[in-house]
Amino acid sequence: xxxxxxxxxxxxxxxxxxxxxxxxxxxxxxxxxxxxxxxxxxxxxxxxxxxxxxxxxxxxxxxxxxxxxxxxxxxxxxxxxxxxxxxxxxxxxxxxxxxxxxxxxxxxxxxxxxxxxxxxxxxxxxxxxxxxxxxxxxxxxxxxxxxxxxxxxxxxxxxxxxxxxxxxxxxxxxxxxxxxxxxxxxxxxxxxxxxxxxxxxxxxxxxxxxxxxxxxxxxxxxxxxxxxxxxxxxxxxxxxxxxxxxxxxxxxxxxxxxxxxxxxxxxxxxxxxxxxxxxxxxxxxxxxxxxxxxxxxxxxxxxxxxxxxxxxxxxxxxxxxxxxxxxxxxxxxx
Amino acid sequence: xxxxxxxxxxxxxxxxxxxxxxxxxxxxxxxxxxxxxxxxxxxxxxxxxxxxxxxxxxxxxxxxxxxxxxxxxxxxxxxxxxxxxxxxxxxxxxxxxxxxxxxxxxxxxxxxxxxxxxxxxxxxxxxxxxxxxxxxxxxxxxxxxxxxxxxxxxxxxxxxxxxxxxxxxxxxxxxxxxxxxxxxxxxxxxxxxxxxxxxxxxxxxxxxxxxxxxxxxxxxxxxxxxxxxxxxxxxxxxxxxxxxxxxxxxxxxxxxxxxxxxxxxxxxxxxxxxxxxxxxxxxxxxxxxxxxxxxxxxxxxxxxxxxxxxxxxxxxxxxxxxxxxxxxxxxxxx
Numbered sequence: 001x002x003x004x005x006x007x008x009x010x011x012x013x014x015x016x017x018x019x020x021x022x023x024x025x026x027x028x029x030x031x032x033x034x035x036x037x038x039x040x041x042x043x044x045x046x047x048x049x050x051x052x053x054x055x056x057x058x059x060x061x062x063x064x065x066x067x068x069x070x071x072x073x074x075x076x077x078x079x080x081x082x083x084x085x086x087x088x089x090x091x092x093x094x095x096x097x098x099x100x101x102x103x104x105x106x107x108x109x110x111x112x113x114x115x116x117x118x119x120x121x122x123x124x125x126x127x128x129x130x131x132x133x134x135x136x137x138x139x140x141x142x143x144x145x146x147x148x149x150x151x152x153x154x155x156x157x158x159x160x161x162x163x164x165x166x167x168x169x170x171x172x173x174x175x176x177x178x179x180x181x182x183x184x185x186x187x188x189x190x191x192x193x194x195x196x197x198x199x200x201x202x203x204x205x206x207x208x209x210x211x212x213x214x215x216x217x218x219x220x221x222x223x224x225x226x227x228x229x230x231x232x233x234x235x236x237x238x239x240x241x242x243x244x245x246x247x248x249x250x251x252x253x254x255x256x257x258x259x260x261x262x263x264x265x266x267x268x269x270x271x272x273x274x275x276x277x278x279x280x281x282x283x284x285x286x287x288x289x290x291x292x293x294x295x296x297x298x299x300x301x302x303x304x305x306x307x308x309x310x311x312x313x314x315x316x317x318x319x320x321x322x323x324x325x326x327x328x329x330x331x332x333x334x
Numbered sequence: 335x336x337x338x339x340x341x342x343x344x345x346x347x348x349x350x351x352x353x354x355x356x357x358x359x360x361x362x363x364x365x366x367x368x369x370x371x372x373x374x375x376x377x378x379x380x381x382x383x384x385x386x387x388x389x390x391x392x393x394x395x396x397x398x399x400x401x402x403x404x405x406x407x408x409x410x411x412x413x414x415x416x417x418x419x420x421x422x423x424x425x426x427x428x429x430x431x432x433x434x435x436x437x438x439x440x441x442x443x444x445x446x447x448x449x450x451x452x453x454x455x456x457x458x459x460x461x462x463x464x465x466x467x468x469x470x471x472x473x474x475x476x477x478x479x480x481x482x483x484x485x486x487x488x489x490x491x492x493x494x495x496x497x498x499x500x501x502x503x504x505x506x507x508x509x510x511x512x513x514x515x516x517x518x519x520x521x522x523x524x525x526x527x528x529x530x531x532x533x534x535x536x537x538x539x540x541x542x543x544x545x546x547x548x549x550x551x552x553x554x555x556x557x558x559x560x561x562x563x564x565x566x567x568x569x570x571x572x573x574x575x576x577x578x579x580x581x582x583x584x585x586x587x588x589x590x591x592x593x594x595x596x597x598x599x600x601x602x603x604x605x606x607x608x609x610x611x612x613x614x615x616x617x618x619x620x621x622x623x624x625x626x627x628x629x630x631x632x633x634x635x636x637x638x639x640x641x642x643x644x645x646x647x648x649x650x651x652x653x654x655x656x657x658x659x660x661x662x663x664x665x666x667x668x
Contacts, residue, residue: 060450062446062450064428069414070404070410070413070414070429071407071410071411071414071612073405073407073410076404076405076407076410077405079404079431080403080404080405080431083431083433092430092438092441092446093430093431094398094428094429094430094446095404095428095429095430095431096426096427096428096429097413097414097417097427097429099417104426107426112396112426112428116394116396116450222612223612223613223615223616227616252613252616253616255616255618256616256617256618259618278405278556278557279557279586279613281557282557282561282586282587282589282590283590283617283618284589284590284593284617284618
């Protein structure tokens, strides 16, 4: 049974108007009355009709999640967590696949067409912090890439620490020629630069040389790119005994290339990824990876967005870091 | 260089107002004048400012693609194709992940909140044709599942023929105990029923018995479900020599379960999937699959939607079937 405003009012012994004032967050309600109404709401499990509330406030009840591409399972998994977190605020999430196109990214940061969204959880690829600071009239929380000076809340994993931890794990299993796949030397390649910095720091901490012939670039981070980079590393004569791939899809491509070359994983070459996508739990061999806490990242981003929508000029933009863990599986087992 | 309305008018020797009338599809333009304007538009590569046009017509320039879950790579790949096809109409696509929830599906079929979308490409899971016929005020094209009597355009692969073809391929490589993974006996499981019908027909055509112990159900179609169903088949003593999985993620889970059981693919058990997702081109072994033409499916759906938006009460709803092909890879190689 679904309770209505009237039931809450009766239970709390106040008028319907007073319940409505509490639900809408109006200030002129006495604290003890407010407490009584909130208690009745909780007791009855009353769920305010947020759609009607949104309309009165000029809101749509819709937020957007904008990501470069859903073909990367990381973003598809992130989308599921954001939809779940947004449901707790009674929001509909529409997902915008920008393809990393600057025009699309600008459009979405401006509220899509006619400002149809109340807010935006945004993983930008093309736009810089300065670009975003210039365009964003829509409440916005940035996720994933570290975009400085955007004037917006930002949630990310500590990419340097996470990459360091995985590289140190590979070194700890006795590997001495640890390659890296996924380097990008472009303005957009922020994540790649941070993961490369973590990789380099771990080698240096272990007293190992940073050998440029072991660092393979990848413009995109799909399986095909990982397979191509792995083949190039093998053909170059660099002879890696381990490879840290900057995401799991690169690593799954590398696994396939090693199989095609007749090399055993992890015996000949250990392989590690980043993201903990479902694919790596079922591949042969299963894939060791860095797992960012995606549910935590999504919940933090959505809660920050809710606060920002409620008070656009509230607290100064914040930086939040979500935890990560290493999952050691067959592909790097000692 | 980007041409404007004025350039088209000069080239066609007509007024700007006339060009505008042609671009907006108004009826009161003489056929020869219309032809001259269209020729000038083509020659100059003029691209009308659709956003302004949309506003004048009370349109948003936004369509939605609603799918049950983006975690299934099939839907993520479909989304990419729909975004590409919609770009040719200058439409923004917002993606709605319904989770197969009937309330969400009804909301999206009603135009999301305040009818913020002009149209919908919809892969429903929970709603029946009758449900959809009752709610849909938004121009809509259905994809994937075969939903009868919805009163809407519908694009799909021929699931019966496609499943028949793959099962016949397995029989053709000499397999005699071909199992099926992914059966669903629910109202929603339309795709599962069609693929099971194709599997059954192929066995019967080859004079092989339909053995119920070889048919494994799967409520969901993720890797975990495929692995669990494969383990159950092995433990049941049914002894399949091949398995046709109703999608690729089920098949990737089955591959892993066979590996864990110490069985060789395809030597001991051949494995086939459905969808041709990227994952199956890099797995060890690579996965044989049925490839629906996803680009064709997306383009057909978007073009039908464009026609429906232009003329909501135009032609009666149509049924279109997109072609499929078999990709034979390592997992079923003879």
